[in-house]
Amino acid sequence: xxxxxxxxxxxxxxxxxxxxxxxxxxxxxxxxxxxxxxxxxxxxxxxxxxxxxxxxxxxxxxxxxxxxxxxxxxxxxxxxxxxxxxxxxxxxxxxxxxxxxxxxxxxxxxxxxxxxxxxxxxxxxxxxxxxxxxxxxxxxxxxxxxxxxxxxxxxxxxxxxxxxxxxxxxxxxxxxxxxxxxxxxxxxxxxxxxxxxxxxxxxxxxxxxxxxxxxxxxxxxxxxxxxxxxxxxxxxxxxxxxxxxxxxxxxxxxxxxxxxxxxxxxxxxxxxxxxx
Amino acid sequence: xxxxxxxxxxxxxxxxxxxxxxxxxxxxxxxxxxxxxxxxxxxxxxxxxxxxxxxxxxxxxxxxxxxxxxxxxxxxxxxxxxxxxxxxxxxxxxxxxxxxxxxxxxxxxxxxxxxxxxxxxxxxxxxxxxxxxxxxxxxxxxxxxxxxxxxxxxxxxxxxx
Amino acid sequence: xxxxxxxxxxxxxxxxxxxxxxxxxxxxxxxxxxxxxxxxxxxxxxxxxxxxxxxxxxxxxxxxxxxxxxxxxxxxxxxxxxxxxxxxxxxxxxxxxxxxxxxxxxxxxxxxxxxxxxxxxxxxxxxxxxxxxxxxxxxxxxxxxxxxxxxxxxxxxxxxxxxxxxxxxxxxxxxxxxxxxxxxxxxxxxxxxxxxxxxxxxxxxxxxxxxxxxxxxxxxxxxxxxxxxxxxxxxxxxxxxxxxxxxxxxxxxxxxxxxxxxxxxxxxxxxxxxxxxxxxxxxxxxxxxxxxxxxxxxxxxxxxxxxxxxxxxxxxxxxxxxxxxxxxxxxxxxxxxxxxxxxxxxxxxxxxxxxxxxxxxxxxxxxxxxxxxxxxxxxxxxxxxxxxxxxxxxxxxxxxxxxxxxxxxxxxxxxxxxxxxxxxxxxxxxxxxxxxxxxxxxxxxxxxxxxxx
Numbered sequence: 001x002x003x004x005x006x007x008x009x010x011x012x013x014x015x016x017x018x019x020x021x022x023x024x025x026x027x028x029x030x031x032x033x034x035x036x037x038x039x040x041x042x043x044x045x046x047x048x049x050x051x052x053x054x055x056x057x058x059x060x061x062x063x064x065x066x067x068x069x070x071x072x073x074x075x076x077x078x079x080x081x082x083x084x085x086x087x088x089x090x091x092x093x094x095x096x097x098x099x100x101x102x103x104x105x106x107x108x109x110x111x112x113x114x115x116x117x118x119x120x121x122x123x124x125x126x127x128x129x130x131x132x133x134x135x136x137x138x139x140x141x142x143x144x145x146x147x148x149x150x151x152x153x154x155x156x157x158x159x160x161x162x163x164x165x166x167x168x169x170x171x172x173x174x175x176x177x178x179x180x181x182x183x184x185x186x187x188x189x190x191x192x193x194x195x196x197x198x199x200x201x202x203x204x205x206x207x208x209x210x211x212x213x214x215x216x217x218x219x220x221x222x223x224x225x226x227x228x229x230x231x232x233x234x235x236x237x238x239x240x241x242x243x244x245x246x247x248x249x250x251x252x253x254x255x256x257x258x259x260x261x262x263x264x265x266x267x268x269x270x271x272x273x274x275x276x
Numbered sequence: 277x278x279x280x281x282x283x284x285x286x287x288x289x290x291x292x293x294x295x296x297x298x299x300x301x302x303x304x305x306x307x308x309x310x311x312x313x314x315x316x317x318x319x320x321x322x323x324x325x326x327x328x329x330x331x332x333x334x335x336x337x338x339x340x341x342x343x344x345x346x347x348x349x350x351x352x353x354x355x356x357x358x359x360x361x362x363x364x365x366x367x368x369x370x371x372x373x374x375x376x377x378x379x380x381x382x383x384x385x386x387x388x389x390x391x392x393x394x395x396x397x398x399x400x401x402x403x404x405x406x407x408x409x410x411x412x413x414x415x416x417x418x419x420x421x422x423x424x425x426x427x428x429x430x431x432x433x434x435x436x437x
Numbered sequence: 438x439x440x441x442x443x444x445x446x447x448x449x450x451x452x453x454x455x456x457x458x459x460x461x462x463x464x465x466x467x468x469x470x471x472x473x474x475x476x477x478x479x480x481x482x483x484x485x486x487x488x489x490x491x492x493x494x495x496x497x498x499x500x501x502x503x504x505x506x507x508x509x510x511x512x513x514x515x516x517x518x519x520x521x522x523x524x525x526x527x528x529x530x531x532x533x534x535x536x537x538x539x540x541x542x543x544x545x546x547x548x549x550x551x552x553x554x555x556x557x558x559x560x561x562x563x564x565x566x567x568x569x570x571x572x573x574x575x576x577x578x579x580x581x582x583x584x585x586x587x588x589x590x591x592x593x594x595x596x597x598x599x600x601x602x603x604x605x606x607x608x609x610x611x612x613x614x615x616x617x618x619x620x621x622x623x624x625x626x627x628x629x630x631x632x633x634x635x636x637x638x639x640x641x642x643x644x645x646x647x648x649x650x651x652x653x654x655x656x657x658x659x660x661x662x663x664x665x666x667x668x669x670x671x672x673x674x675x676x677x678x679x680x681x682x683x684x685x686x687x688x689x690x691x692x693x694x695x696x697x698x699x700x701x702x703x704x705x706x707x708x709x710x711x712x713x714x715x716x717x718x719x720x721x722x723x724x725x726x727x728x729x730x731x732x733x734x735x736x737x738x739x740x741x742x743x744x745x746x747x748x749x750x751x752x753x754x755x756x757x758x759x760x761x762x763x764x765x766x767x768x769x770x771x772x773x774x775x776x777x778x779x780x781x782x783x784x785x786x787x788x789x790x791x792x793x794x795x796x797x798x799x800x801x802x803x804x805x806x807x808x809x810x811x812x813x814x815x816x817x818x819x820x821x822x823x824x825x826x827x828x829x830x831x832x833x834x835x836x837x838x839x840x841x842x843x844x845x846x847x848x849x850x851x852x853x854x855x856x857x858x859x860x861x862x863x864x865x866x867x868x869x870x871x872x873x874x875x876x877x878x879x880x881x882x883x884x885x886x887x888x889x890x
Contacts, residue, residue: 002297004297005297006343008344032339032340032344036321036338036340037319037321040338041722042558049298051341076333096407096408096409096410097405097408098334099336101333102321102335102336102339102340312462313461313463314462315641315642317641317642317643317723319722320723322723323641352462353461356461370456370459370460371452373453373456375453375456375459375460377642377691378455378458378691379640380641381462385460411641413641413694
């Protein structure tokens, strides 16, 4: 059936109230880069749609040493900020110019694997997600937002309104392996942050995308680095651990075997780059 | 299902259109307004053949609801030439054989035009990056890159790069 | 004596006739064409690779607002693609709309005509199919093993060649000399298994057409086919109408590369126009273009070469399995071209070539640039490098030594009279700055040193 209504609320309160009113019949979209292809192909046939482009959720700014990003801030806006350089590299990994003008930070949280190349950087940076419904607001670590394949901690009536990203204290690296240099789905993407003290790793975040049901932390790989110098042996151990704990899948882009191999290769390259 | 009136600026003229909910800009431009230079390649934002400029910025018209461009300035390929006089980017594409089947050309030309507005002397890498969202299956891209460089020189002289 | 005419065009840069249309966006493509009261056609496709089609339930689809009518195999006057019949290849093996079985994921089962594209897509999603899956055949060599399920009606999973000469060859065969004897004499045996994957043409413009009934009883069909008259002929045969009833308008193709030669959309669209009296547009979505339209099929090639210490290849045996997918389309023809070229542009005195056209429950393969020969070139040249490595010679040397010369006989008995491989390689060496040893600089396509001729 043809779409009955398309709402373009002008405030976030209006948005959550529409969501409360129409519930699961209302498809929420921001940039449209994920929802519109499915609607165009006839795969998704929602009765009603709500667009968030005008709801005032696109602000980007700094507060208390953290980067505040509105849910509908675009990849282009991320490319333009210099508070967190890794987020520029992550934004560049999403689509091409026109898609970056449309795709949003919040939307990337709902991108099916192997998409999620921006969110993986947020994961490596310990980002927090702000959620809002008519019953109130809450904030959770991004890592708790993903609960399974295409499932999230989002409750009915809730909207993602934005993020807070602490300024990284360690060195960061972002490396995407794809079949082309640009505008390509990931074979595997690695986003990492490593904190060193006197030549020893004291803290590490290694986040992987496209080798699991959603962007995920490679905790064994991180553990392999803690207390070690960031040398070839430690990097090798971390890469091996990442390969083991990844949960790659086969799709049109790459086979499970190749994704697993490339996880090791890409983690090794990323950490080597970070160490130099 | 209620249709809505949306007003925006199209190729320099103010237009008011009536659209059903979530009509894409691509569909409106092509089917209702006759601007068929906007092409359909995938309807997924993956090929770039539907690229239009919204306030000078490239966007995929196949993913853009008409309601979202209310009050904005939309430019399509039809809005580029001034009467008989081609835009330097169009001329450069023509002369450099940056066109074969022609289907990707509207999108390529719109993105190239936007690039040169942002960056008077793009390097080869910058041209390639700007065009990375537009797919061409015929030319192998080299003539297109050459055309953009040529156009840059014509428009802005020989900048040092 | 013929006076020399001056050249007016050769050597000049000629502006493209369609260039201005392309850069201004004024070129009209099929999808830019529309008519009042035009209907949209969308196809119901098989979700399984192989199985029995017991029934089609249109009851829910018919309720979708905008649904106009459906077409099934019963509506198609001659429900068979006749593509290869026109060039003398039998049997016709592919229905326009499936009758009682499906042979690949994406096979057309029914066509839905509706007022809008959205209504057509919704109606398609509501068609219920009664399908009984069978075990599919998905690998070319598995397909040829004894005991494999036979998926083609004539009783084999391979195309039968030379029936018109009273033979029944299971593959295309080329024979020259005695490879087994030569293998015994060879200093080295070099083997290789080469596999290409299916490749999709992926033109930016998808396949499509608009069929319009005219007041005088004819139909005008606007189409982006690469083969206008070929498509007209096939459409007329399928619809069982005289050829002159059809007026095909085309020639503007947004990328074809061989992918727009299968006459896939015109028969159904024209049939829809016949049945409803209204213009009908049938355009592939991007998903259909990638997954249902024909691809360049996969080829599996086994090479066994007998090579001498001095680099001469004295025997080449090639067994190729071409994956035609569920139907011929043009693959039996590609196999012939492959057989003629898979020995490579080299002189080899003992050759054995077997090329099978194999059927599997996969997307049908069809023409794509270099059809049948590009996979051969890939395998041949990688094999040449392998030979070079095995024998301990330079990859350039191996090719100069074995390059065919004028006067050489090729395995399919054509005498070479236009050889230029030597000269092209010499020029290529110059262009890339490779210092060719003198003995290769002095070679020519017109003679052979060392007595291989």
